Structures are given as structure tokens and as C-alpha cells.
Amino acid sequence: xxxxxxxxxxxIVPEPAEVWFANPPLTETDTxxxxxxxxxxxxxxxxxxxxxxxxxxxxxWRFADLKKIRFTDLAPADPATDPAALVARAMTGxxxxxxxxxxxANNRLIYSETADLPxxxxxxxxxxxxxTHGDLVRAHFLQEEKxxxxxxxxxxxxxxxxxxxxVHFPKGCVSEKPVLVHHFSGGEARAIFPHTLVxxxxxxxxxxxxxxESIAPSEQTLNVGMVDxxxxxxxxxxxxxxxxxxxxxxxxxxxxxxxxxxxxxxxxAFLNLGAAWVRNESLSRMVDSGADCQIxxxxxxxxIQEYDQxxxxxxxxxxxxxxxxxxxxxxxxxxxxxxxxxxVKPGAHHTDSFQTxxxxxxxxxxxxxxxxxxEIDADQVKxxxxxxxxxxxxxxIFYLRARGIPAxxxxxxxxxxxxxxxxxxLEGDELKEYLFSRVERKFAALDGRG
Amino acid sequence: xxxxxxxxxxxxxxxxxxILKGLTLEIPKGQVHAIMxxxxxxxxxxxxxxxxxxxxxxxxxxxxxxxxxxxxxxxxERSRAGFFLAxxxxxxxxxxxxxxxxxxxxxxxxxxGEEVDAVAFYKEMYLxxxxxxxxxxxxxxxxxxxxxxxxxxRNEILQMMMLEPTYAVLDExxxxxxxxxxxIVAAGVNAMRSPERGFLVITHYQRLLDYIVPDVxxxxxxxxxxxxxxxxxxxxxxxxxxxxxxxxxxPA
Ligand SMILES: Nc1ncnc2c1ncn2[C@@H]1O[C@H](COP(=O)(O)OP(=O)(O)OP(=O)(O)O)[C@@H](O)[C@H]1O
Ligand SMILES: [Mg+2]
Numbered sequence: 269x270x271x272x273x274x275x276x277x278x279x280i281v282p283e284p285a286e287v288w289f290a291n292p293p294l295t296e297t298d299t300x301x302x303x304x305x306x307x308x309x310x311x312x313x314x315x316x317x318x319x320x321x322x323x324x325x326x327x328x329w330r331f332a333d334l335k336k337i338r339f340t341d342l343a344p345a346d347p348a349t350d351p352a353a354l355v356a357r358a359m360t361g362x363x364x365x366x367x368x369x370x371x372x373a374n375n376r377l378i379y380s381e382t383a384d385l386p387x388x389x390x391x392x393x394x395x396x397x398x399x400t401h402g403d404l405v406r407a408h409f410l411q412e413e414k415x416x417x418x419x420x421x422x423x424x425x426x427x428x429x430x431x432x433x434x435v436h437f438p439k440g441c442v443s444e445k446p447v448l449v450h451h452f453s454g455g456e457a458r459a460i461f462p463h464t465l466v467x468x469x470x471x472x473x474x475x476x477x478x479x480x481e482s483i484a485p486s487e488q489t490l491n492v493g494m495v496d497x498x499x500x501x502x503x504x505x506x507x508x509x510x511x512x513x514x515x516x517x518x519x520x521x522x523x524x525x526x527x528x529x530x531x532x533x534x535x536x537a538f539l540n541l542g543a544a545w546v547r548n549e550s551l552s553r554m555v556d557s558g559a560d561c562q563i564x565x566x567x568x569x570x571x572i573q574e575y576d577q578x579x580x581x582x583x584x585x586x587x588x589x590x591x592x593x594x595x596x597x598x599x600x601x602x603x604x605x606x607x608x609x610x611x612v613k614p615g616a617h618h619t620d621s622f623q624t625x626x627x628x629x630x631x632x633x634x635x636x637x638x639x640x641x642x643e644i645d646a647d648q649v650k651x652x653x654x655x656x657x658x659x660x661x662x663x664x665i666f667y668l669r670a671r672g673i674p675a676x677x678x679x680x681x682x683x684x685x686x687x688x689x690x691x692x693x694l695e696g697d698e699l700k701e702y703l704f705s706r707v708e709r710k711f712a713a714l715d716g717r718g
Numbered sequence: 719x720x721x722x723x724x725x726x727x728x729x730x731x732x733x734x735x736x737i738l739k740g741l742t743l744e745i746p747k748g749q750v751h752a753i754m755x756x757x758x759x760x761x762x763x764x765x766x767x768x769x770x771x772x773x774x775x776x777x778x779x780x781x782x783x784x785x786x787x788x789x790x791x792x793x794x795e796r797s798r799a800g801f802f803l804a805x806x807x808x809x810x811x812x813x814x815x816x817x818x819x820x821x822x823x824x825x826x827x828x829x830x831g832e833e834v835d836a837v838a839f840y841k842e843m844y845l846x847x848x849x850x851x852x853x854x855x856x857x858x859x860x861x862x863x864x865x866x867x868x869x870x871x872r873n874e875i876l877q878m879m880m881l882e883p884t885y886a887v888l889d890e891x892x893x894x895x896x897x898x899x900x901x902i903v904a905a906g907v908n909a910m911r912s913p914e915r916g917f918l919v920i921t922h923y924q925r926l927l928d929y930i931v932p933d934v935x936x937x938x939x940x941x942x943x944x945x946x947x948x949x950x951x952x953x954x955x956x957x958x959x960x961x962x963x964x965x966x967x968x969p970a
Contacts, residue, residue, distance in 0.1 A: 662772070667809040667861075670769050671823040671877060672797035681822055685813030685860070692813065 288321075288339040288424070293459055295344045295375045295429040301395075302402045308410070312426030319420040328417025331605045331637045332576050336519065336545040342490060344428065345374035345458035348483060355379045358450040358479070361705065363698040367391070367445040367475075373452040373483065375431040375460050386443045389474075390436040394463055397434035405434055408467055412496055412525040416549040416578040421521045425461050425492045432463035432493070437472035437503075446475040446506075446699055453491055453518070454483025464495040468503035468532075475506040475696060482514035482542070489513070493522040499532035501556075506535045506695055510703060512710075513543040515573055525551040528588075531558035537694055539703060540567040540575050541710045548577040554588035554616075564690040565594040568710050569602035569634070579608040581623065583616040583646075594625040595690045597683050598634035599714060607639040610653060614645045623653035628660065628686050660686075680711055719785050721747040723885040723916050728779035730767045737763045739941035740779070745885065747784075748913040752927055753920045754952060755938035756960050761920045762806050764938070765889045769803040770796050783885060798827055802883030804874035806890045806920075811861035816873065817843065819861045820880050827881075846879045849909070851902050867894030875906050882910075887918045892926040904929030924956040937963055 292313045322329040322337065348354060351373055358371045358379070368391050371379035377393045385391055390401060397405050410426055433449050453460040468474050480491060491513070499505045511520055520543045526534040538548050552561035567575045581590040596604040606625045627636035638655035660682050668678035684707060691703050723745045730738040737760045745751045755761055767774045768781055770793035781788040786799055811819065820843060825834050844854065850872050862870050871891050878886055888907070892900055907917065907930050919930055927935070927949055935951040936943045937960070945951070945963055955963075 663809050664811055666771060666793065667805075667811065668819070668822075669793040670797055670803060670805075671819070671881065672794050672826045673822050674794050674826060675792075677822065677826065678794075681814055681819070682811060685811060687813070689813040689860075 287341070289342050293342070293344045293424070293428040293461070295431075300399050302398060302406075304406060305398055309427050309429075312423045316420060316423035316427055319423055321420065322417060326417060328578060328607075330607070330639070332547075333545075333574055333603070336574060339490060340457075342457050342459050345453055345455050345460050345489065347376055348373035348378065348452065348454065351378040354450075354452050354483065357481070361702065362448060363446065363696075363702045365445045365698055366448045367443045369448040370433055371450040371452070372431045372462065374454060374458070375429065377431070384443070384445055386437075386441050388438045388441045389443065390434065391447055392434050394430050394432050394434050394465070401434070401436070404436060405465070408465055408496065408498055410494075410496070412527060412551070412553075414523065414525045414549070414551040416523075416551065416580060418521060418523050418547060418549045421492050421547075422494065422523055425463070425494050425523070428459075428461040428492070430461050430463040433465070433476070435464075435466040435474060435476060437468045437474045439469045440471050441469070442473040443475070444696070446477050446696060448477050448479070450479045450481065451491070451493075452481055452483050453489040453513070454487045456488050458488075459490040459492060462491065462493040464493070464507070466496070466505055466507065467498045468505050469500045471502040472500075473504040475699070477508045477510060477699065480509070480511045480513055480520060482518050485514055486516040487514045488517040489519070491518070491520040491522070493520070495522065495524045497524075497526045497534055497536070499526070499528050499534050501530040501532065503529065503532045504534075508537045508539065508694065508699070508703065510539045510541075510706060511543060511546060512541045512706060515542050515544055515571060518543045519545045521547045523549045525553065526561050527553045527555060528559035528561050530556035532556075533560045535562045535564070535694060537564040537566070537690065538577070539565070539691070539706070540569070541706060544573060546573075546575045548575075550577070550579045551582065552580070552590055553582045553584060554590060555584045557585050557587040559585065559588045561590045562693065563590070563592040564693055566687040566690045566707065567594075567596045567604060568687060568707060568714075569596065569604055570599040570714055572601050574603045574605075576605040577607070581608070581610045581621055583610075583612045583619045583621060585616055587618045588616060589620045590622070592623040593690050593693065595628070595687050596626070596636055597628045597630060597687055598636055599630040601631070601633045603635045603637070605637045606655065607641070608653070609641040609643060610651055612644045612646045612649050612651065616646045616649075618648045619646060620650045622651070625655040626686075627655070627657035628683060629657055630659075630683065684708060684711060720782065721784060722782075723918070724780075724782040725764075725768075726780045726782075728764070728767065728781065729777045730763060731775050731777055732763065732773055736777070737941055738767065741938070741942055743936060743943055745916040745918055747884070747916050749933040750911065750917040750919060750930060752932040752935045752952065753918060753938050754922065754935065754955055759938045760941045761938055762889055765803050765806075765887045765920065768796075768801065768887060769793065794826065797881070797883075800884035802878050802881060802886040804871070804878055804886065804888040804891050806893070808862050808870045808874055810863040812863055814861050815858050816861050817857040820877065823877070823881060843880065846876055849879075850876055850906055851899075852876060868896065868899050871895055872899065872903060875903050879906060879910065884914065885916045885918070886910075887920065889920045890922065891919075892921050892923055900926065901929060924952040927952045939964060939967070
């Protein structure tokens with residue numbers, strides 16, 4: 269069964285007058301940062317002030333609960349008090365095979381291990397990369413124009429001292445194993461600004477996983493993260509964001525862009541399990557022929573969690589392809605918003621572009637909003653978009669029960685399978701198992717709360 | 719204690735229409751019975767009523783699995799009690815791998831706190847898949863999703879082999895199988911024949927019964943068993959169709 273999603277009436281929210289940050293959210297005075305970088309920070313800070321807080325008039329924030337972004341008196345996070353415990357946590361259950369592993373806590377690097385990086389690969393914390401490979405960073409750093417509504421967050425991100433990773437795989441440099449990055453955040457009204465910048469030169473291949481977690485079970489933090497992926501001719505990038513923050517106050521913004529060049533292939537996946545509120549913005553640009561971008565998401569929302577995802581698949585050259593496949597499983601009073609646009613630009617003939625958002629409603633009160641969109645300015649184009657919402661099929665439950673599986677387990681197995689469908693499209697069996705086990709773990713926790 | 723699957727005066731309706739109208743049939747342990755009958759006579763209805771499908775309402779009669787009143791059990795309890803139905807149209811379960819599905823079914827049979835031994839489980843599953851000529855890739859694929867008709871039927875038999883029921887109903891497992899697949903599947907079923915197990919095989923084709931030789935053949939017509947006989951009955955049905963039986967039934 270599938271029914272179309274009918275949007276709910278929006279509630280009127282007064283214009284927020286709050287000041288998110290009183291001062292530039294710099295974590296430490298980074299005197300070693302190059303001049304261009306400090307200039308960029310200052311400009312971003314000014315821009316952040318110019319830009320208005322999103323309002324309900326803004327189409328890009330349709331259906332969003334704007335009360336969730338009324339921040340006051342935020343400050344950059346303080347150094348974590350027990351880094352060793354966090355490192356131990358990051359190591360527990362991680363995929364056995366990885367190229368490198370970095371752990372950040374509250375904007376600061378607390379651990380790194382780079383034993384299995386292929387020769388020639390650069391994989392450095394941004395701060396260090398700025399010092400040693402400044403020009404290489406500068407050539408790509410915040411170079412992608414993107415605005416799916418979060419420009420104020422983007423400006424804020426640019427103004428802050430950044431944590432996160434710079435990954436550069438030169439021509440032909442290939443690693444099957446993923447680079448793992450953990451980002452922990454904690455503190456009352458504290459913010460972190462994780463950045464991920466990945467460049468795969470011609471025929472290079474890189475896989476990277478960002479894991480976002482809270483330090484304590486209950487944290488009132490804000491993550492304002494950004495991830496930019498550049499795949500040159502024949503390059504391959506797989507990027508996964510696994511978000512498992514405290515569902516008890518943590519908020520998470522991540523703004524993503526992919527730029528796929530000739531015959532390049534980029535896969536990105538957003539997995540949301542935690543946080544009280546999430547905003548994912550994702551721009552995929554196919555800029556030369558043969559470019560392919562795949563965008564996946566698997567979200568398991570419960571309680572009063574709200575996951576808000578906005579995407580744009582931008583076809584800018586002939587013979588490009590993209591496929592978006594999002595899955596939401598919703599319980600209790602949770603909400604999801606999916607707004608996705610496929611744009612086939614003038615001249616981008618012979619394009620194939622697909623977009624699917626499926627919602628599994630596990631409760632009467634859960635709310636899934638879908639706004640798919642198409643804009644085609646070229647010929648010989650194959651496009652489709654669709655969104656569905658429905659409950660678990662009774663026939664599927666019957667089939668499992670007919671094999672002896674109790675009803676509750678059957679429901680759980682089917683819901684997990686539903687989410688697993690998008691995880692299954694990624695590469696790397698160990699990685700997929702790791703991701704899947706996290707989804708399973710949240711399901712187990714869900715059971716306990718009914 | 720009785721040692722049979724005993725269906726007595728079973729009446730069942732779907733959407734208010736009576737489909738089974740006093741069906742009586744007993745399959746002693748160790749035997750294979752076949753049911754043949756025209757389309758719509760109620761063969762699958764009988765199978766699904768026994769499995770516990772919620773669309774069907776039993777209005778009268780009993781089904782005893784040895785001494786257990788099958789109709790009083792939940793769907794999943796029936797399976798764990800030793801009943802198995804190989805479906806005519808197996809359902810697809812997207813995103814759930816065949817291996818995980820089978821493992822969950824095995825797990826459900828273990829006492830609380832005990833875990834399926836993964837290594838032994840995979841070894842056994844591979845062995846049985848080899849017997850059925852199923853490629854290993856089917857373990858990782860979603861249950862029945864994108865399987866051909868014949869692959870789905872083999873998958874049903876794999877499940878039966880893994881779950882080792884005491885009574886199994888095979889609903890048109892032969893439909894959609896080519897002759898080689900039919901042989902393989904029949905060999906799988908024959909290997910499970912034992913004095914401890916009973917089978918009810920629903921089919922339209924006598925050729926299946928060349929491979930799985932039945933002890934008794936029944937004809938189901940309009941919700942009732944109207945004739946029973948030896949395996950020759952199947953040949954006769956194939957030759958003459960069902961009309962002569964329905965004519966026989968008409969009051970003289
Ligand atoms: N869910 C349902 N709703 C309405 N009628 C149904 C339903 N299921 C079965 N029926 C009807 O019950 C009758 C018996 O169907 P059943 O599937 O048991 O036949 P069958 O003997 O298995 O036929 P076939 O040889 O075609 O598989 C048919 O007339 C069918 O249309
Ligand atoms: Mg049938």
C-alpha cells in the first residue's frame with residue numbers, strides 16, 4: 269500500500285530575535301593559519317551577520333519547525349574532559365579494515381591512526397593541512413556555491429575555526445578501505461564546526477565515513493558541518509555521514525556538495541539515527557559527461573525527532589546520471605521533510621535522473637512531508653521522481669510469521685530491511701555491516717520505549 | 719497420541735463467502751497425500767487456513783496436528799509447532815537477506831538466551847542450497863525479490879529443509895519449474911520423507927507425482943474432498959479432466 273503524503277498546515281512562528289553567537293565562534297586563535305584563511309573567516313562572519321535567520325516565508329524552510337533554530341548565546345565547545353574514553357568508544361565496533369582513523373572531540377583532534385593510507389594520499393586534520401598544504405586546500409576550500417536555504421549556517425561555518433579532515437588522493441591513488449572520522453560534541457549550548465574536504469584526482473578512489481556522536485547521553489549542542497567532495501576524471505568517492513547524536517537536545521546541520529567531473533562517480537549517504545533536529549542539505553553537481561552521483565539516506569526517527577533534508581541533483585553536462593534513494597522509518601510523533609529537486613540544465617541532453625523517497629509510518633502521529641521536484645531544460649532526458657508513504661505490509665508480516673518468527677520480531681526485521689535497502693547500495697561489506705548494526709541498535713532501544 | 723494431520727469438517731469463509739464447506743482429510747505421519755482440483759476449488763484456501771492467514775475465517779471444524787489443535791495457535795506458533803506451508807505465491811521481503819530471514823526463523827525456535835551457531839548454520843544452509851542447485855548469491859539477496867518463479871519455489875523448499883517441519887503442505891510447488899528443477903525439488907522432498915513426517919502436495923499436474931509418488935490422491939471440488947484414491951487417480955484426472963467426477967456427484 270502506498271499513499272501520497274499530504275503536507276500539514278504550517279504553524280505561524282514569530283520572527284526570531286535571538287542572537288545565535290555574540291562573538292565569532294573561534295575555538296582557538298589560530299595564529300598559524302594563512303592570511304587568506306583568516307580573511308575568509310572575517311568575511312564569513314560579516315556575511316553571517318548580514319544574512320537573515322530563515323523565516324517561514326522562505327520556501328527552502330517549508331514545513332520546517334523554525335522553533336528548532338532559535339539559538340541564543342551559543343559558544344564554541346570547550347576541550348573534552350576525558351578524551352581517552354571517547355577514543356575507546358570510537359574504536360569499539362569500528363570496521364576492522366580502514367585506511368586511517370581520526371577522532372575529534374569538541375573541534376579538536378584527540379587521536380589519529382594512518383597506517384593503511386596508500387602512498388601519495390594526503391589525509392590531514394584541516395588545521396595541519398592549512399599549514400603544510402595551504403595552496404591545495406585553498407584551491408577547493410569552500411569553493412562550491414551552494415544554497416538550499418542554509419546560507420546563514422554556511423557563513424557561520426566559514427567564520428569558525430574548523431575541525432575535520434582534508435583528504436587528497438592524487439592521480440590513480442586508490443584505497444578500498446575507508447577513512448574513518450569520529451566527531452564528538454558536548455556541552456551546554458556549545459557548537460562544533462566539522463569540515464570534510466575530499467579531493468579525488470583522475471582515477472583516484474577514496475571512501476570516507478564521518479561519525480557524529482554526543483559525549484554524554486544528553487547534550488545541548490549544535491553541529492554546523494560541511495562536506496565538499498571533488499571527483500575529477502574517472503575519480504570515485506564514497507562518503508557516509510552516520511549521525512548518532514543525543515536525541516535529547518543535540519542539533520545537527522550538515523551542508524554537502526559533490527562535484528563529479530568526467531566519468532567520475534560519487535556516492536553519498538546520510539544516516540540519521542540520533543539528534544533532536546537535523547538539517548541535511550545536499551547538492552550534487554554532474555559537471556562533465558559520464559558523471560554519476562548517487563545520494564542515499566536511511567533515517568530512523570522516533571519520539572519528537574525532526575529530520576529535514578533538502579537536495580538538488582544538478583545536471584550540467586550531457587550524458588550524466590544521478591540517482592537519489594531516501595528512506596525514512598518514522599515512529600511516535602517524529603517528522604521528516606524531504607524536498608528534492610532534479611535540475612537538468614540547458615544543454616545537458618541524454619541525462620538519466622531518478623529520485624525516490626519512501627516513508628514507512630510506524631505510528632499514526634508520525635508525519636512525513638515530501639516535496640519532489642523536476643526542472644528540465646534539455647532533450648532526450650529520462651527522469652522520474654516518486655514518493656510514497658505507508659505502513660508495513662500485512663502480507664510481509666504474515667510470510668515471516670508463517671516461518672515461526674513472532675509478530676514483533678517480524679515487524680522489526682521488515683523495518684530494518686526497509687532502511688537497509690539504501691545502505692545496501694553502498695560499497696564495502698564491513699562498512700555496511702557496521703552501519704547496519706547501528707540501525708539495529710537504535711531499533712533495539714526503540715523497542716524498550718514502545 | 720495420534721500421529722497425523724487431521725482435518726475434520728473444516729468450514730472457512732473469505733469476505734463472507736464460504737470457500738471450504740466441510741472438508742475432511744487425514745494425513746498419517748509417514749505418508750504423502752496429493753490434492754488435485756479445478757482452479758478456485760479451495761486448495762490454496764485450505765493451505766492458508768492451516769497456516770493461519772487472517773483473511774480467512776474458520777466457521778466450523780478442527781485441524782489437529784498430532785494432538786495439537788492447530789487453529790488455536792498464533793500464525794508463528796503453528797510454524798514452530800511443526801507446520802509448514804510452501805506458498806503458491808511466495809511474498810517478497812525487500813531489504814531482508816535470505817540468510818538473515820532463515821536465521822531469524824531458526825532463532826525463533828531456540829530457547830531464550832540461546833543463539834544460532836552462525837558457522838554451523840551457514841554450513842548447513844550451503845549444503846542444502848547445493849542439493850537444490852541454488853547459487854550461493856541467493857543468501858545475500860533479499861527474500862524472493864527479483865527471483866524468477868522457479869527460484870521462488872526452490873527457495874520455499876530450502877526453507878522447508880532448514881525448518882524441518884513434521885507436516886508440510888506444498889501448494890503448487892511444481893508450477894513454474896522446468897523439468898530439471900522439478901527433479902531437483904522432488905529429490906529434496908523425497909529426501910525428507912520419513913516415518914516421522916507427513917506431506918500434502920497440491921498440484922495440477924500428474925507429472926509431479928511421478929517424482930513424488932503419493933500414497934493417496936484426493937480430489938477437491940467446491941470446498942470438499944469428493945474423491946480419494948491411489949496414484950492412478952491422478953492419471954485418470956489428467957486424462958479425463960474433472961467433469962466426470964462432478965457428474966458422478968450429481969444425484970442420480
Ligand atoms: N482474499 C480473497 N478474497 C475473495 N475471494 C477469495 C480470496 N481468496 C480466495 N478467494 C476465492 O476463493 C476461491 C478459492 O480460491 P483458492 O485460491 O483457494 O483456489 P485454488 O483451488 O487454490 O485455485 P488455483 O488452482 O487457481 O490455485 C476462489 O473462488 C477465489 O476467488
Ligand atoms: Mg491455489
